[in-house]
Amino acid sequence: MLHVTPVSALSDNYIWILQRDELPQVVIIDPTEAKPVLQYLSDNSLTPVSILITHQHYDHTGGVAEILDVFPYISVIGPAIAPSKTALSIDLPIPRLITFTVGEGDAVFIPGTDFKFEVIAIPGHTLDHLAYLTEEKVFCGDTLFAGGCGRLFSGTAQMMTKSLGRLGSLPAETLVYCSHEYTVDNLGFAKWVEPERSDIVDRDALEMAKQEKGEVTLPSSIGLELSTNPFMRLQQTDVKQAAEKYAGKTLQDDWEVFGALREWKDTKYD
Numbered sequence: 480m481l482h483v484t485p486v487s488a489l490s491d492n493y494i495w496i497l498q499r500d501e502l503p504q505v506v507i508i509d510p511t512e513a514k515p516v517l518q519y520l521s522d523n524s525l526t527p528v529s530i531l532i533t534h535q536h537y538d539h540t541g542g543v544a545e546i547l548d549v550f551p552y553i554s555v556i557g558p559a560i561a562p563s564k565t566a567l568s569i570d571l572p573i574p575r576l577i578t579f580t581v582g583e584g585d586a587v588f589i590p591g592t593d594f595k596f597e598v599i600a601i602p603g604h605t606l607d608h609l610a611y612l613t614e615e616k617v618f619c620g621d622t623l624f625a626g627g628c629g630r631l632f633s634g635t636a637q638m639m640t641k642s643l644g645r646l647g648s649l650p651a652e653t654l655v656y657c658s659h660e661y662t663v664d665n666l667g668f669a670k671w672v673e674p675e676r677s678d679i680v681d682r683d684a685l686e687m688a689k690q691e692k693g694e695v696t697l698p699s700s701i702g703l704e705l706s707t708n709p710f711m712r713l714q715q716t717d718v719k720q721a722a723e724k725y726a727g728k729t730l731q732d733d734w735e736v737f738g739a740l741r742e743w744k745d746t747k748y749d
């Protein structure tokens with residue numbers, strides 16, 4: 480049995496800690512900061528065996544060096560070095576800290592444990608972005624969010640559309656562990672795109688109630704995203720028409736619908 484626990488960091492990041500059964504070995508995904516992770520490990524008598532990185536943005540890697548100061552022999556697994564144009568000015572130079580680079584189709588086994596992951600390349604938010612899949616759980620960083628998706632930093636609308644389609648083709652029951660608590664904001668936008676869709680209205684009310692109680696709105700699931708996330712519904716007539724209305728022109732391909740929605744959310748939606 481794989482337990483997944485969120486550790487909150489910065490204003491709205493989640494660092495995911497994976498533990499099998501009650502064993503003390505854990506895998507850390509995207510350590511934004513070291514302090515809350517080290518505290519969680521110490522409080523629960525846990526030992527990290529590996530760090531997995533979805534992409535190199537600072538809010539996914541900022542804690543790596545400090546965790547390695549305390550646990551110097553654990554592996555750090557992440558994408559190969561991306562072109563420099565991918566890096567934000569505040570990103571840390573993590574490539575030197577990655578001990579094993581992985582990419583599309585690779586399998587990750589953590590020696591001495593039963594942790595294993597399948598690597599899926601999902602470029603779009605950044606060129607180097609990866610997802611890690613294990614036991615019907617997908618850790619997808621800043622690509623697919625609950626109710627939305629990541630912005631385009633160095634990838635293109637075509638790439639992101641393909642990557643979201645890839646995630647959308649996973650079994651519906653696959654649980655989605657993304658890296659930010661953006662759900663309520665995203666569903667607010669989803670309601671602009673498809674105001675009549677009861678699945679979205681109902682989910683929005685549910686997630687808002689969770690947020691008001693200070694609860695984590697994750698994980699989501701692929702099935703839930705396919706029914707409530709406009710970025711996963713590019714072929715739906717209502718979504719396409721809303722995107723065309725925003726763009727003021729006919730949109731042919733899915734990636735054009737995606738591009739219009741992304742721009743709409745980035746610039747006009749408040």
Ligand SMILES: [Zn+2]
Pocket residue numbers: 534536604621
């Ligand atoms: Zn990012």
